[in-house]
Amino acid sequence: MTSISLRVTLAFAAVVTATTAALLVLGGWMLSRQMVRGIDFLNEAEFVELKDRLGDQPDALTPDSIKAKIGNHLIIDASLYYCQVHDSKGNVLFRSANLDGSYLPIALTLRRQDRTVAVKEIGDLRLSDLPLGPLNVQIASSLEATRRLLTDYYRVSGILLVCAAAASLGIGYGFARFTLRPVRLITETARRISAANLSERIPDAGRSDEISRLARLLNEMFDRLELSFQQVQRFSADASHELKTPLSLIQLNAEKLRAQVASDPVATAAVEDLLVEIDRLHQILETLLFIAKAEGGVLPIDRRFELLERFVDSFAEDARVLAEDSGVRFEVARNDHAEISIEPNLIRQLLLNLVTNAVHVSPPGGTIVLSSQAEDSRWTLSVADEGPGLPADQLERVFERFVRIERPGATARRGHGLGLAICRSIADLHNGRIYAQNRPDRSGLIVTVELPRR
Known part of the structure; x- marks a missing residue:
């Protein structure tokens, strides 16, 4: 088109x-x-x-x-x-x-x-x-x-017609660019408006033409979208917070029940399963509360300067142990020497989630590759696996909450589909971005995180 x-x-x-x-x-x-x-x-x-x-x-x-x-x-x-x-x-x-x-x-x-x-x-x-x-x-x-x-006239006219056609293409392009400039401005502004930036609006020239009416209509839609998003955030935070207390009481009563039925192996096993599920619910609630706070901009982070090479080497030691335990190799392809301002615990959690997902989808004997590249004002890190990759229409959706995409050849595991949502929240907290793309050289997925160095 x-x-x-x-x-x-x-x-x-x-x-x-x-x-x-x-x-x-x-x-x-x-x-x-x-x-x-x-x-x-x-x-x-x-x-x-x-x-x-x-x-x-x-x-x-x-x-x-x-x-x-x-x-x-x-x-x-x-x-x-x-x-x-x-x-x-x-x-x-x-x-x-x-x-x-x-x-x-x-x-x-x-x-x-x-x-x-x-x-x-x-x-x-x-x-x-x-x-x-x-x-x-x-x-x-x-x-x-x-x-x-007349022959000379029509010959010259043909040349003039070709020149007029060429000139009209150039003038028409300039005219189209000038005429559609408000539409491009609307498009660029609408593209910048995301979950992390719902407050921006399309500039309204105050005229009564079709473009201005379209801008006002879109701004009204963004107002409703922002309100709905805030309501969802408040609900997630409130629900997570309100459920923590009754869940803690359930856990406390289950632990008391375990002591009372210690002599009954069947009952004890049932209570143990109950406690495991309660612990999973605790983790889900904590994760939802973390994401809600991160998206709401109320989660304080303690950023400090870290030596990038040392930070990646420290994480790589734990990542190798995690990968080898599942029969997968972990390698660091590139590790630039630089200084970066980050919240180290959150970035470590982000990397751990990415490697855990990569281990889950990698075949036995596969290789997970981490690359850390420092540029003038940006730090780019990527985790590449050798799994089956993702359908093109799922590359964005995979970062949403509770999204679990079972890929052929991936090892079945229990999870709640919040790992990559946490990664996106952590990247947003650092004013960065995260995205996924299929490997061009072979099957597999590359998840890339771009963060500002300061």
Whole structure:
């Protein structure tokens, strides 16, 4: 599908080109018409001169007398005019020498008329029939020069049309860019508005045109979206907080019950399972509370400068143990030396979640690769696995809460689908971003985190 800018540019160029072509064709027609009328005028002027030479008694003219009166004059004008004189019966009384063996078409009636004719051996002529008493004086001029001029005109017009089409494309592109600038501004602003930035709004120019009305409509929608998002955040935080107390009471009573049924192995096992599930619920509630606080911007973080190389090496030791326990190798492909401002415990938790997920999807004997790259103002770290990867439409969704995508070949495990949601919250707290993409060289997933160094 083509963009609106391209469609506007092409439409503008098409209109300009079509209009220019129509004007050039109209100009060619008018030029041709004016030149033909000019030839008719010159033919009539030649007739006036011949009429003066023929005298006031055309009835008495004979072929010899006509030749004697105008023959020499027509020899002088042979390059301009052809002349033929015939009577009312169609008998030719005189022909100019430049006609050679050709004849001009005889007029059926003695009346003034101008017409275009084709004469063999001569070509196209503009013929004027001019009555003189009982005679018809025919004066013709060649249209060759006119046709040559029109050919040159249309050749130049074609060049001008191509230039106009090219220029209209450039002008149309600039016009489209200028006209659609408010739409681009709306698009850029709307793209910046996310879960971490719901307060930004599209600038309103205060006009009453369609673009301003669209901006106001979108701002109203973002207001409702922000309110709904805040309500969801409050609900998550409130629900997590309110459920902690009754869950703690349930855990306390379960521990008392375990002591009371210690003599019954079956009952003891059931209580142990209950305590395990209660502990999982505790973890889920703590995670939800953490995410809600992070998204609400009320979670304080203690950022401090860390030596990047030392921090990654320290984490890599634990990651190797975790990977080897599952039959997977862990490698550090790149570890730049730099200093970065982070909350080390949160970043360690982020890396641990990424490696844990990578271990879960990696085949036995597979390799997990960590890369840490420091640039001028940014730290980029990535974790690549050799699992089956993800469908393209799930690469964004995988960072949402409670999303668990079972991939073919991945080891089945219990989880609540909050690990990558925590990673995104931690990245947001550091004013960074996290995204996933499938490996281009083989099957597998690369999760990349970009954080500012300061």
